[in-house]
Amino acid sequence: MTGFDPREPDFANRVRDSFARQPFMATIGAELTDVAPGRCEIRLPYDRTLTQQHGFFHGGVIATIADNAAGYAAFSLMPAESSVLTVEFKLNIVAPGRGEALLARASVLRPGRTLTAAQIHVYAVADGVETLCAAGLETLMCLPGVCLPGRDDGPAGQPAPESAHNLSTKESPP
Amino acid sequence: MTGFDPREPDFANRVRDSFARQPFMATIGAELTDVAPGRCEIRLPYDRTLTQQHGFFHGGVIATIADNAAGYAAFSLMPAESSVLTVEFKLNIVAPGRGEALLARASVLRPGRTLTAAQIHVYAVADGVETLCAAGLETLMCLPGVCLPGRDDGPAGQPAPESAHNLSTKESPP
Amino acid sequence: MTGFDPREPDFANRVRDSFARQPFMATIGAELTDVAPGRCEIRLPYDRTLTQQHGFFHGGVIATIADNAAGYAAFSLMPAESSVLTVEFKLNIVAPGRGEALLARASVLRPGRTLTAAQIHVYAVADGVETLCAAGLETLMCLPGVCLPGRDDGPAGQPAPESAHNLSTKESPP
Amino acid sequence: MTGFDPREPDFANRVRDSFARQPFMATIGAELTDVAPGRCEIRLPYDRTLTQQHGFFHGGVIATIADNAAGYAAFSLMPAESSVLTVEFKLNIVAPGRGEALLARASVLRPGRTLTAAQIHVYAVADGVETLCAAGLETLMCLPGVCLPGRDDGPAGQPAPESAHNLSTKESPP
Numbered sequence: 001m002t003g004f005d006p007r008e009p010d011f012a013n014r015v016r017d018s019f020a021r022q023p024f025m026a027t028i029g030a031e032l033t034d035v036a037p038g039r040c041e042i043r044l045p046y047d048r049t050l051t052q053q054h055g056f057f058h059g060g061v062i063a064t065i066a067d068n069a070a071g072y073a074a075f076s077l078m079p080a081e082s083s084v085l086t087v088e089f090k091l092n093i094v095a096p097g098r099g100e101a102l103l104a105r106a107s108v109l110r111p112g113r114t115l116t117a118a119q120i121h122v123y124a125v126a127d128g129v130e131t132l133c134a135a136g137l138e139t140l141m142c143l144p145g146v147c148l149p150g151r152d153d154g155p156a157g158q159p160a161p162e163s164a165h166n167l168s169t170k171e172s173p174p
Numbered sequence: 175m176t177g178f179d180p181r182e183p184d185f186a187n188r189v190r191d192s193f194a195r196q197p198f199m200a201t202i203g204a205e206l207t208d209v210a211p212g213r214c215e216i217r218l219p220y221d222r223t224l225t226q227q228h229g230f231f232h233g234g235v236i237a238t239i240a241d242n243a244a245g246y247a248a249f250s251l252m253p254a255e256s257s258v259l260t261v262e263f264k265l266n267i268v269a270p271g272r273g274e275a276l277l278a279r280a281s282v283l284r285p286g287r288t289l290t291a292a293q294i295h296v297y298a299v300a301d302g303v304e305t306l307c308a309a310g311l312e313t314l315m316c317l318p319g320v321c322l323p324g325r326d327d328g329p330a331g332q333p334a335p336e337s338a339h340n341l342s343t344k345e346s347p348p
Numbered sequence: 349m350t351g352f353d354p355r356e357p358d359f360a361n362r363v364r365d366s367f368a369r370q371p372f373m374a375t376i377g378a379e380l381t382d383v384a385p386g387r388c389e390i391r392l393p394y395d396r397t398l399t400q401q402h403g404f405f406h407g408g409v410i411a412t413i414a415d416n417a418a419g420y421a422a423f424s425l426m427p428a429e430s431s432v433l434t435v436e437f438k439l440n441i442v443a444p445g446r447g448e449a450l451l452a453r454a455s456v457l458r459p460g461r462t463l464t465a466a467q468i469h470v471y472a473v474a475d476g477v478e479t480l481c482a483a484g485l486e487t488l489m490c491l492p493g494v495c496l497p498g499r500d501d502g503p504a505g506q507p508a509p510e511s512a513h514n515l516s517t518k519e520s521p522p
Numbered sequence: 523m524t525g526f527d528p529r530e531p532d533f534a535n536r537v538r539d540s541f542a543r544q545p546f547m548a549t550i551g552a553e554l555t556d557v558a559p560g561r562c563e564i565r566l567p568y569d570r571t572l573t574q575q576h577g578f579f580h581g582g583v584i585a586t587i588a589d590n591a592a593g594y595a596a597f598s599l600m601p602a603e604s605s606v607l608t609v610e611f612k613l614n615i616v617a618p619g620r621g622e623a624l625l626a627r628a629s630v631l632r633p634g635r636t637l638t639a640a641q642i643h644v645y646a647v648a649d650g651v652e653t654l655c656a657a658g659l660e661t662l663m664c665l666p667g668v669c670l671p672g673r674d675d676g677p678a679g680q681p682a683p684e685s686a687h688n689l690s691t692k693e694s695p696p
Binding site for chain 2: 457
């Protein structure tokens with residue numbers, strides 16, 4: 001779970017650039033607080049607009065930063081010209097999201113050229129004390145050389161993936 | 175998956191009231207579009223503030239309405255003086271969240287006095303056509319007679335639950 | 349979830365052949381009772397050797413036939429010269445595995461060239477009455493043209509996959 | 523994830539007794555190799571009867587010992603007169619189950635009076651070297667004071683639980 005080598009030296013900037021291009025991260029106020037090969041941490045300060053009916057962080061908010069932390073932990077080990085897609089994830093919420101912030105920490109369990117598995121722990125920070133709030137497992141897919149037309153996050157002129165499910169190995173560039 | 179009887183006639187208003195008290199639903203612009211015994215539908219119109227780096231609905235947004243649809247499908251079958259907590263959920267994202275709206279439809283698989291299991295299907299609506307975007311399974315817990323101090327969603331004077339994990343059967347009122 | 353077209357007409361025999369080559373299916377006494385494009389049903393008669401401490405079907409037994417039903421539902425839509433691997437699955441056990449048999453029914457939610465998602469429902473059959481016992485979601489991977497040396501389930505001379513996680517799109521045949 | 527206190531000193535014998543009463547563990551040849559407060563390890567030597575079509579441990583076998591390790595990790599922290607039920611679990615299979623044995627190690631993430639969450643790592647042991655084969659998350663439920671009529675694993679005269687889903691807090695003894 002530790003000691004992975006990134007495939008290219010600029011992995012951290014690549015992760016930060018991608019994170020900065022996700023409008024939903026700005027919407028909720030999430031911050032990318034740490035990136036290392038195979039690891040990622042995201043911090044989310046409390047705001048009432050992020051809560052459920054009891055005043056705690058909404059479960060969907062917990063899931064959002066868990067998913068993103070896993071995605072970028074996986075992406076940090078992928079080749080320069082690639083994209084990452086969430087295939088699936090599962091989250092156990094073991095304590096309420098109560099406190100001044102949430103911290104999601106993800107680490108790659110098994111990196112692969114096509115699929116990567118990552119585990120996630122989300123902590124609720126109250127008065128500076130971290131309490132485990134949720135644990136998750138996620139599967140990510142690497143789309144080699146993929147970008148979307150008109151966007152700046154990959155090589156130009158390639159078709160957009162429909163999803164992880166119809167990316168064909170036969171369709172990938174030789 | 176069909177034909178459940180609600181335990182009390184006012185279930186739909188109870189669900190709508192709880193939904194209206196979730197600030198995060200207003201933050202993302204989600205609408206509760208259908209409630210029936212053991213079923214719930216939530217609709218989320220597209221907005222660029224809800225997207226990831228490719229311009230599609232963020233996976234965390236998909237998870238948010240999936241989780242909420244399952245929670246309220248379960249809550250519709252719970253007693254009047256109770257609360258619902260998400261224990262865990264799992265989501266497979268099978269197609270990108272692309273289109274003018276997302277629709278999350280959840281239905282109870284097995285209602286229980288303590289635990290309820292629900293399944294969820296999320297559709298991406300593009301030009302009026304629904305495409306399956308995600309499928310999920312979720313476990314919900316019923317907290318009998320629970321409320322939070324100073325809040326109006328339950329009987330007064332009862333302690334707040336720490337979480338599903340430390341609600342004791344011994345602590346429940348006789 | 350219905351109406352899938354198989355990629356090759358002999359899909360049912362291919363599924364039956366693969367099932368017959370799984371020693372663990374004989375060990376527990378499971379029977380492949382139905383195969384259709386994108387669907388599979390497995391039946392497991394009760395035997396005391398399959399139980400947990402309360403005399404019900406063991407959760408691992410429920411998981412085994414759920415996993416296999418999903419795998420073969422997916423495999424029924426894959427090309428003739430391919431293998432199927434389980435990437436991950438999740439199972440909610442909603443009632444005890446009590447009765448004279450278990451029935452696992454899986455159907456493909458979204459077939460893909462690389463990844464396929466399937467849903468599973470497992471029923472406990474007691475006195476001929478089916479009761480939902482478990483619900484699951486599973487991700488499967490298609491390994492094109494893959495076989496293991498010395499085995500008869502694929503073209504000869506190709507390397508064995510390490511796992512879904514290190515199958516490279518670059519390694520796949522052009 | 524460490525340093526839990528058991529509720530009663532005889533926890534290890536209670537776990538071993540329950541394990542010994544599961545006929546399916548004898549069927550597959552699994553051994554309970556370690557029990558500690560909140561932790562459990564199960565070892566499964568290779569046998570051809572446990573394999574899938576490629577000669578590796580079947581995914582259902584991996585799931586079986588993962589589920590059981592999590593169940594007994596949770597059970598080790600439960601009161602003397604109680605039973606444990608699997609509510610749900612999820613497993614990512616990240617490498618083939620290849621080698622002379624499998625090792626499943628589970629540890630409790632969050633113990634609760636009603637629900638407990640546990641994480642599981644399963645290793646394939648080949649030539650004495652352990653390789654991560656699967657990672658899982660599981661939710662367990664404690665049934666206080668529950669036993670089955672005519673069985674010796676709890677106090678006499680109490681009704682059997684239908685399942686985790688219809689155990690009512692109101693039905694529990696005062």
